[in-house]
Amino acid sequence: MTGDPRIDREANELNKRYEEQIAMLIARCESYYEGNHFEAISAAAVLYTLLYDKGGSAKSLLGQLNLLDRHLFLDSRHPRHGLVLNTAKGAWPTTTWPEKAWREENLCPFDEWWGEQEFHVHFTDLIFTRRELIECSPSAPMAQIRG
Incomplete structure (x- = not known):
């Protein structure tokens, strides 16, 4: 016998879930950038599923697929200041960075x-990591992150 067929089925199901989550994230981001800022909560929920390891038996989807340690991730913070989030009229932060990002x-x-790279929201005292942002409940005020 060559192996346990349940493992192959589980891997296939995980890959299918991964593809679905990525498609949902793309759709949420496109809708957000079209002006539907309520999509931020849905995008955060997808990122939570993909990235957040809660410890114990709960593991992120990318963790289950062993992709977290096998890939490098893009640091999208501003290369000179470490400050990325600008606010338009005091609302909706947006990431700003030119094409040099893929270096x-x-x-x-x-x-x-x-968990280590900090973001600072211009003209505010808010400082947070990606992990802290995703961990923050949608009903919790942003000031609970750090500030």
Whole structure:
């Protein structure tokens, strides 16, 4: 016998879930950039599923697929200031960075990308990592992140 067929089925199901989550994330982001800012909560929920390891038996989808440690992640913070989030009229932060973003020097391991890189919202005292942003409940005020 060559192996347990349940493992193949589980891997296929995980890959299908991964493809669905990525498609949902793309759709949420496109809708957000079209002006539907309510999509931010839905996008955060998808990112939570893809990235958040809660410890114990709960593991992120990318963790289950062993993709977190095998890939580098793009540091999208501003290369000079470390400040990425600008606000338009005091609302809806948007990431701003030119095409140079894809340079190899802007790639880093998941743990650094997820839990160590800080974002600062211009003209506010808000500071957070990607992990803190995703962990924050949609009903919790942003000031609970750090500020």
